[in-house]
Amino acid sequence: MPSRNGAKRRIVIDNIHGDIELTEMEWQVVNTATFQRLRSLKQLGMGHLVYPNATHTRFAHSLGVFKIMSRIVDRLKINHEGPTLSEEDQTNLRLAALLHDIGHYPYSHLMERVDWVNLTEEVVDGGTEKKKLPPEGAKYPDHETLGRHILENQKDIREAIGGAEKAKIVGELFSRTTATDQQLSKLIHSSLDMDRLDYLLRDSRAAGVPYGEIDLNYILNNIRISPSGVLGVEGKALAAAEHFLLARQFMHRSVYYHKTTYAFEEVCRQLLRRMKDSGKFSILKDGDEVLRRVSGVQLATFNDSYLDNLIQEAAHSEGDETIKALATCIASRRPPKLLAEASGLQSRANKHTKCAFFLEKCKDKLAALASKHGVPLGLFFLGGPKPIKVEERGSLLTPDEARNLEPEEREEIIKIFKVDQEEPISILGISDSMISLLSNHTFGIQRLYLVDQGMSERSVNDIRSEVRSWAE
């Protein structure tokens, strides 16, 4: 089928966006083994253990982000008062969107931060001796660094893009390492970025919850770039922008940080850190090994099955009962028991929140509790996801502080074009926006779990009744 410029085009049908049109070159990129690996990476980590249909992949998400970027590029051609986008800029932006997740680890974010996981023994108080931080070593790189490395080292995708130079440009664009093309990078990394615009809708529909149903069409139809190159949303779409920010908050509370999903994912992180530290398992030992793996033919099998196999290896291992118990918990889908939880909206001014109080109690009393009930300390774990922000930067600041930010700090805040104004202003500066009312507030959650290893309900309830008061 011919496209707008007469070249051959390909169509992929997507359940979120409908027809997604690709050029022949983009089609060749999608058909590389390197890109096809994304079919075997679940978008929502262990979300499918709670929401059975949440098995959608980074592959579908990448195509969705590509579609949104294509629509934004088309939109900006007619709604653009700043410097225009060249044909090459447009191609690069579309490719950067398509490839922004090419470096993801198995189960998405699960493996990426394993070097920074706190083990329970490190969190609880005990003794007077100072604890030593783990020694320096090549830590696992983040997925954007890995993505750049893959683009530069996997021949199939490098050639499909059009060579090493093009691969470098696209990699720099999605990882924002280049000093040039700031405006282009901003399109990918602003608070209103297409990554979020896609995943909220896609995850929401896959999970079967309504919280991520944003008004994508209205947002995209009201995007504009100002004469100075700032991306913003027309004032009439303020409600759609607010809804987008609130949807993110609700999706975090209901899906991403669901008590059981989060428990399985935290068990997995604790397990991986212990396996890595032990040096006795086949897990990649450090960042150098990760880079070697993704540079060669073994990239194709660096997918969810890689992690599934590690879990099985640990579940059938002997010697470390904690490792075995954590792995068995995941392998047999036996959710850890939630013993107690503290949560609530908190502001930066209030330093004594319910979550902080609960965490202190846990640190203070957990070792004694574990000992009293004869449960290894490592089978208890604290689950404290990052505080959920409504607005990426604004949730950390008061409206006054937000007004006094320097331009680079303001960049991450959504901008709104008021009527007859050429340059947009921060959404936090709009007094009748509920987002400004929620600035300086985050939603905090702190949980304590137990991997119960088949303990009786009564024994778990005994522990739970002791712990519950810590969260009050």
Next chain:
Amino acid sequence: MNLQQTKLGLVLESVNLPINLNTFNDRLILQKAVYLLQEAGVDMGYRFRWYLRGPYSSGLTEDAFSIDALPDKGQQELAKWELDESSLERINRVRGLFSRKQQNQFTRYVELIASTLFLIKTRQVLPDNPEGISKVLKENNKPYEADEVSEALEELKKFGYAFP
């Protein structure tokens, strides 16, 4: 505090730059100092991108605000930990970079040093071309002359930063 925040707090304490988010200059110094320390091999796990004022990590901003929000800015928790020898050794090699912090021009100095290093590390400029580096910096609204860049390159070499 997670391990990453603990390490951030301890590293900053060790170079006498406690977390202070009051002014833009304070926040800029924090960003550039952590970037320079990471590039010296003290891995704190932050990913830096290029913003208007050079290398910037939004993850670092988030963690700094989190520590700042703790009852005693995390001092009680930090007191329970100590850095490993390898980190301390690497910090000691570049400690001198932060010894000028009482001087007026420290923000400008640290911004120049960090931006120059970022451009070189990401292969956007060549380390033996101060004029070229100055040109790229000026294109990004940083009015640094070639002779200032030369001094920055000397400083970076003096403190053992290796160029690709």
